[in-house]
Amino acid sequence: MSSGLNRLTDLEKPATEDARLKRIQTALKRYDARPDALIEILHIVEESYGYVPLWMMALLAKEMKVPPSRIYGVVTFYHFFSLKPKGEHTCVVCTGTACHVRGSQRVLNDIEDEFSVRAGETTPDGKLGLQTARCLGCCSLGPVTVIDNEIIPKSEPEKIVALIHEKAGI
Amino acid sequence: MNASFTITIDNQSVEATPGESLLEVCRKANIPLPVMCDFKGLSPVGACRLCLVEIEGVPKLLPACTTLVAPNQAVHTQSDKLRKYRRMIIELIFSERNHICAICVANNNCELQKMAYELGMDHVRFPYLTPVCEVDASHEKYVMDHNRCILCTRCVRVCSEIEGAMTRDVMGRGFDARIITEFKQPWGDSTGCTSCGKCVQVCPTGALTPNDAAQGRLKKNPELVALLIEKREAKP
């Protein structure tokens, strides 16, 4: 019953190095690999890779001298960091209170039904990642949806579904 | 060394030294207080909330394990409200995962079970949440059954504070929080674990056990760890 556990091989760094890795190394240097900069560096990892790969955690643990368990604990504590690659396109439905009372649940339900994907998951083809946000702070414009970093105010379910079709090409 | 002073606990005068916690003072004075997460010698975390006490003049309940003594403190450890709340807290713990004693290796040698007797829990009012948790039996000597874990974090603390291996931490949050070994690997794969077994000894439930323990036959020896901590604290 250890299906949810990670294997040692997951920790191995891929052979090829690229600009993304260089970016992380620059950041490590800039912060002097101080342990308190862990979250800042994880932000850069998430931005560069779209998620936090296990091998990257292993690398950070070594460079920053932070225990592996602590890094894993931090990554899984904050909802901004993901353990799996995100979809090619992302759709974030704000479920903050103001959006909630104005019907964000319907928007979310319609997207889930239309694209057979649950909030927090990515479609099997990797095209669309669906997420929810607790509040984007655009409460006057609710319900708010963000598709590929574009904020759609006063979202109507049908329009959002159509827009995702258009943008993600699915 | 600062001069000691007296405080009252349950209308009884007790001597206290600055810097001591209320729990330490209670222990010295043999005043019983329920605790689950605390372990003498490990840093207190105030997580289980069983040792909450009332202090006169303080509007909120405070955990004895992390609250320091202060001159003229008047503390009450037993009140109807505290008893009611403690009972509810222990029920919440039992409702959270699988604590079916009848088929647990820790049966009759379990701090959690003993605490529930102590607090008079004859049944659990809250629905059992029964999440399906992992059982990690990959270690050559020990088993971790997350179904029995109450997230007291004694294992995390003993590993980092006493053994110094820091193989353990908590991942996730809320109801989904779990104890992990390194990068959430099988315990047996851990490169940092020294297999010292201190975590097993201090675990208050059947979550961490030797893998050869039969139901009800488990013997844990937390006193050994307590003694070890004492020895290490003593100046040579």
Add this chain to the structure above:
Amino acid sequence: MNLQQLNQISESVQEKHGSCLKRVGVCCGAGCISSGSTAVVDSLKSAVKAKGLEDKVEIFPTGCMGACNQGPLVKVDTFNETIYQKVDAENAVQIIEQHVLQDQVIPSMLLFSDSDPEPKVRADENSFFQKQVKVVLENCGLVNPESIEEAIHAGSYMALHKVLTSMKQEEVIYEIKKSGLRGRGGAGYLTGLKWGIVAKFQNAIKYVVCNGDEGDPGAFMDRSVLEGDPHRVLEGMLIGGYAVGAGKGYLYVRAEYPLAIKRFEQAVKQARSFGFLGKNIFETNFEFDVEIRVGAGAFVCGEETALVASIEGKRGVPRPRPPYPAESGLWGKPTLINNVETFANVPPIILSGHHWFSKIGTSKSTGTKVFALTGKINHTGLIEVPMGTTLREIIFELGGGVPEGKRFKAAQTGGPSGGCIPAQFLDTKVDYENLVSLGSIMGSGGLIVMDESSCMVEVARYFMEFCMDESCGKCVPCRVGTKQMHDLLNKICQGEAASSDLELLEALAPMVKETSLCGLGMTAPNPLLSTLRYFREEYRAHIIEKRCPAGVCKMKTAQNKKKARV
């Protein structure tokens, strides 16, 4: 940098303004940007360029103007203040051609022209603005937040100059204490007292933290202040740093607020190059620097001990208080933690004095409060009113009441830690104590209006789900208690609950409130308790009649119901 240089900068800005025919501000708060204000800026700029008027007409971005759901907003002439609403790239050109060049107001585009039969040429004549008193938002919506010169022209760093050159530390703290300013982020602890505690530690390394982890869903006050007037927040932190004797500050801000992060980063960079940060600030011995820490999506990090852990790069897990961060915070050092709005109140108090400030508001809750007005209300947006303004004034006068002729049901304040206030208390004066006595809290200032189409049981379930998801999992009452309460509320919403479930809820709520380790758990039962207090009949309808009066909850079908009650 010294006073003379400061004045010079201000004068040259003044000169530049004077040479302008008109100045046109475009709201570039997050709300208006998402409604398309960036395109409006571009369009206005090219229209001006086409007329060859680049030197005569200044087009500049501003912070939030307030009436967010009417955006994008464009304000023409900062003196005569006409606001146009719902501007897009096309009709923006009209503003240049008619208003800017010919002084002709365009009535069909005026703010609130779609609901007000007589739209106001002067924006501040709208009821939305009339009862507002702007202290914190003084410059927000007027000044280009990306320009430090403009900020200086609007008075920024004058208060810092005053404290550094003419006030002792204890005088600054005295001023803040006497002003009666209370923390704007939550329970309303006296700011001056907190400053005093941090200041009393001698010879220690100390820190200042500005809490911008505005986690309450439905609240965007801090976001707007950071976006609209970042220098004011920075100045407040500097003054705090001087008063308590700290040399380093952190702004902790939510990752969900990229624009606020960008503007504040910019402000820090500018302040550094102008000598407001670094060594020998205003030619004194005071030195201070600021770092930004970006949150990563954890509501509990708004709790100050969790915030401290998060800045240290750890899991945002709270620890028991005492010791308070004022005694032992970042890396165990005395740390002053105030939220964005609190710091933003500091410069005007220093400049105008505690007498002026304490005259605003009520005797126990002085000053103003910024609210984010959202939900089922006509004029959603950002407002600032004196403490003690009634809910009725806020919702019906400023907010224009409930849309579509529906009946007002409740006002929710304080987010997941607050409560729902029903219609019979609309005339309550909003201050810290009154809200607590009604079972809610001030919180950071989200005010969400609900009408008859909102189900209060569902609202309680929604907030409990929020708290359950955001519980860090450290202490038992919060970790398991919120989960149990959520499951029970879910059962009620699905028409599957019995009266005994309500009894369990009522036993759990006070226990979780009293025994949880931190503010999140202690306040998690508030929405449940306040809806039970004021809307008990709705709970009854769900449990006994298996019916949702507002028609929101989907009850399981009659057949399922039978099975469910089993």
Add this chain to the structure above:
Amino acid sequence: MKKKIGTVWLGGCSGCHMSLLDIDERILDVAALADIVKSPVVDSKEFPDVDVAIVEGAIITDQHLTEVRHIRAHSKILIALGNCAVTANVPAYRNRVTKEEALKCAYVDASSNDSAGQMPDSPELGKLLDRVRPLHEAVKVDYYIPGCPPSADLIFYVLSELLNGRTPNLDKEKLKYG
């Protein structure tokens, strides 16, 4: 007038009833104060009106549910006897999976079955409920005697207290779950 006792065995292993029998000769003390009018070892059709109902086992099927409701309606005092009745205990392990999975596991996939394992569908059999649950989630329970099984001494203690008009008190010395 002599009191009436009824006992019943729902979703459990009968171990608690064995323990009840283990009160041995003390049964005479009980018999002096009460008649056992219904029990798995006393033959009668329907559960009659009683003063004290002793219920062993968890609620697993719809039949259990109907029965425990009937018993509640016909008894003055209802006692949950043993861990299955008090906590749902071992039967509740099934709550980790759906009832369909549980049935399939027991009747189709289990290695002791031949390859033609079939789901039982006799109308005589109760239908599994979605969740196994303890008694108090279905009816009001007056007294709880946890234990797997509870000791004969404890059962006798509770019975003699109740039959003598006293309130049994299960303090920490008497409580036992395992």
